[in-house]
Amino acid sequence: MIFLIGLLVFILVVILYLVSVYNNLVGYRVEVDNSWSQIDVQLKRRHDLIPNLVETVKGVMEFEKNTLSQVMQARANALGAGNPNDRLKAENEITNGLGRLMAVWENYPALKSNQNATQLQEELSSTENKIAYSRGHYNDIVANYNTVIQQFPGALIAGPYGFQPREFLKAAETDKEVPQVKL
Amino acid sequence: MFYGLPAETVFEVKRRTQMATVFLFFFLILLYVFFIDLMAVSFFFLVRLWVPYRNFHGLPTILLFSTGLAFVLAVGHFLSARGKTLTELLVQMEARPADPLDTFHAPFIHMVEEASMATGIRDIQPVVLSTSGCNAFSVQDTQGNAAIGVTEGILTKLTRNELSAVIAHEAAHLVHEDSRLVTTACFLFGFFGDVNEYVSRVMTDNSRSNSSGYSSSRGDGTIFAMVLWVISGLGYLMTKLVFMAISREREYLADADGVKICKDPMALADGLYKISHRYRGDMPDNYKALFIMNPSHSDLDEQDGVLSGFFSDHPPVSRRLQKILQWAKSDLASVQKQVQQEEAEEKPPKDQPAADGSAFMTYLNDQWAGPYTIPQLLATKTLTPATWVCPAGSQEVHPASEVAEFLPFFQQQVQGAVSEWACPRCKVSLLKDQREGVEVEKCSFCQGHLLRGGLLERMIAREQREYSLDEIKKARTWRNTQQGPLKDRDNFPEIKCPYCQNSMSKCIHSALTQVVVDRCTGDDCRAIWCDGGELETIEMLMQDLRDEA
Numbered sequence A: 001m002i003f004l005i006g007l008l009v010f011i012l013v014v015i016l017y018l019v020s021v022y023n024n025l026v027g028y029r030v031e032v033d034n035s036w037s038q039i040d041v042q043l044k045r046r047h048d049l050i051p052n053l054v055e056t057v058k059g060v061m062e063f064e065k066n067t068l069s070q071v072m073q074a075r076a077n078a079l080g081a082g083n084p085n086d087r088l089k090a091e092n093e094i095t096n097g098l099g100r101l102m103a104v105w106e107n108y109p110a111l112k113s114n115q116n117a118t119q120l121q122e123e124l125s126s127t128e129n130k131i132a133y134s135r136g137h138y139n140d141i142v143a144n145y146n147t148v149i150q151q152f153p154g155a156l157i158a159g160p161y162g163f164q165p166r167e168f169l170k171a172a173e174t175d176k177e178v179p180q181v182k183l
Numbered sequence B: 001m002f003y004g005l006p007a008e009t010v011f012e013v014k015r016r017t018q019m020a021t022v023f024l025f026f027f028l029i030l031l032y033v034f035f036i037d038l039m040a041v042s043f044f045f046l047v048r049l050w051v052p053y054r055n056f057h058g059l060p061t062i063l064l065f066s067t068g069l070a071f072v073l074a075v076g077h078f079l080s081a082r083g084k085t086l087t088e089l090l091v092q093m094e095a096r097p098a099d100p101l102d103t104f105h106a107p108f109i110h111m112v113e114e115a116s117m118a119t120g121i122r123d124i125q126p127v128v129l130s131t132s133g134c135n136a137f138s139v140q141d142t143q144g145n146a147a148i149g150v151t152e153g154i155l156t157k158l159t160r161n162e163l164s165a166v167i168a169h170e171a172a173h174l175v176h177e178d179s180r181l182v183t184t185a186c187f188l189f190g191f192f193g194d195v196n197e198y199v200s201r202v203m204t205d206n207s208r209s210n211s212s213g214y215s216s217s218r219g220d221g222t223i224f225a226m227v228l229w230v231i232s233g234l235g236y237l238m239t240k241l242v243f244m245a246i247s248r249e250r251e252y253l254a255d256a257d258g259v260k261i262c263k264d265p266m267a268l269a270d271g272l273y274k275i276s277h278r279y280r281g282d283m284p285d286n287y288k289a290l291f292i293m294n295p296s297h298s299d300l301d302e303q304d305g306v307l308s309g310f311f312s313d314h315p316p317v318s319r320r321l322q323k324i325l326q327w328a329k330s331d332l333a334s335v336q337k338q339v340q341q342e343e344a345e346e347k348p349p350k351d352q353p354a355a356d357g358s359a360f361m362t363y364l365n366d367q368w369a370g371p372y373t374i375p376q377l378l379a380t381k382t383l384t385p386a387t388w389v390c391p392a393g394s395q396e397v398h399p400a401s402e403v404a405e406f407l408p409f410f411q412q413q414v415q416g417a418v419s420e421w422a423c424p425r426c427k428v429s430l431l432k433d434q435r436e437g438v439e440v441e442k443c444s445f446c447q448g449h450l451l452r453g454g455l456l457e458r459m460i461a462r463e464q465r466e467y468s469l470d471e472i473k474k475a476r477t478w479r480n481t482q483q484g485p486l487k488d489r490d491n492f493p494e495i496k497c498p499y500c501q502n503s504m505s506k507c508i509h510s511a512l513t514q515v516v517v518d519r520c521t522g523d524d525c526r527a528i529w530c531d532g533g534e535l536e537t538i539e540m541l542m543q544d545l546r547d548e549a
Helices: A002-057 A065-080 A084-105 A115-150 A154-158 B010-050 B059-083 B086-093 B105-119 B152-157 B160-176 B178-211 B220-262 B265-276 B285-290 B306-311 B317-328 B332-346 B374-379 B404-413 B455-461 B469-481 B534-548
Strands: B095-097 B124-129 B136-140 B146-151 B418-422 B429-435 B438-442 B449-451 B504-508 B516-520 B528-530
Touching (some): A002 A084, A002 A115, A002 A154, A065 A084, B010 B059, B059 B178, B086 B124, B086 B136, B086 B146, B105 B146, B136 B178, B146 B152, B146 B160, B160 B220, B160 B265, B220 B265, B265 B332, B429 B449, B449 B534, B528 B534
Antiparallel strands (some): B136 B146, B418 B429, B429 B438, B438 B449, B504 B516
């Protein structure tokens, strides 16, 4: 009898323990999702800013017409993308294009003296920073999550209940290209 | 490569902060028990001295009672400190929320949002202190509400990258929960500092009045005050020690993690160097530990010995810079050189054309003429809202702005970015105007400026507009003639605040400038109206003071 009660108590304790481990894992997973949605918010913000950018630089002659149309095209691609991979690719293109525009921005006195343009530049570069920071933060969170589901005791629960490891966000392919130096 | 404390997970940080809070609580109980028991015991022996023939056995009882009292007081103190919120602290520090319309504040708000993105701490409140000193701080209350604050001075002195790095440093403090701990410590022990300061102020006042006559009035009150002063002083000293234990090592760590966030060690080094050799603002003693750099410059901070390690709450700037510059693969000399170069470029040449708005109000007609009909009057281009008019056949003299028939005519002449407020003197719409990075309202007729509460302090802290020596000299001469009571200085009639319709009272802007401005009496408005030329005069004289310094 005492043995039976002891066994029951033991099983109860084990179950409670597993429940707490499960809850802990759910907490981690939600944090990953939340962190992803934060990136999403910033990407959306950037999409909203691009028409403003086009409007602002419209008056400036020949302001990087090529890059600008590339950015516009990439934005359209990102909005219409069917799967996350295509979307990420388009977003990376926007990042590259905007980076190039920001780099040459200072060369245009008409933009430097325009109050609206200065504000827009500040908004754009701040949004770029936010995207970069939130990507970094996402990777940190994913690292925590992946560690927890692969370590004991998380691994016991993660397998049966379908906690899949998430992928890290990698740098855009073009970012990694070695710059060609021509002398 | 980074400073050698092990990286912590979020949970470890939480646990450490909780432990430290428990430690602080026990320390508080210990303080209370020690002092109250000490008082009880000394009281006991005093009574025994005065009444020597009665036999007292009550010492253990008294001790038990006083210890119990101490516990109750300490718990009450702790609970009340925990109940304090961020808002209260910010009000105490006189920090205002950053203004998104201000061209200096907007990037700062962005940077705080970026820091929030990088750390995953939601909703960090950006706040600003109206001082021209250079400093930054972060606070977090027990509920987890966080704020990052900067001074007006730092917003103008640092570049975007540098400021961003400084904010990353503050964000790192928030991640490590240093700010939460220091804020809790401030709430818990700030009390002793306040009592000590208050008592010593009262005592100096008393001794001053004593020395001027009533030297015999020293009574029991003074003894009590002395005891209180010693006790609170001791409490304050011990709490300083706690602060230091929290603060010093943590600064290095926050530097390291700040660099990890912003990825730009050079910018942090430049920023720290700029802050270190400037005026850092004058903050109340209690809050010093919250700031990135000790607000009052102390030599102790810069020494590297055992004593200073114990008694200063910020590490030496040179040591911090050295550590950061190792990561940047640079050295102090190049930082100094770069900052000096930047400052040389910043200063614009002194003799620029006179600023607009240096005209002063004049009477256009020095004799009465007429009578003219309204169309005739309007046809003379000289009519302004300030022109005196008097209806024919009456003796009542008004400024033209008070005659309803003229108003549409004046309003027509107002062109540009019209705001929704009307000039309190001319009654026409004010124009929106950008000045020193803030949005102000300006009247196109009388050249007066309407500034929202707190804006004037902000504008003074900034040095974009430069006046020529000639103008400053004139302003100085003018100031030296300003004496006598307030009511003789300014003949303008009383006005109502355009924002909130409360009445505005005349006050002298400061003893240094002697300019009479109108300040709104509404508690949450505090707007300031500067009549034509007054704002310019204030700016000239403040620039003069700065140049002298």
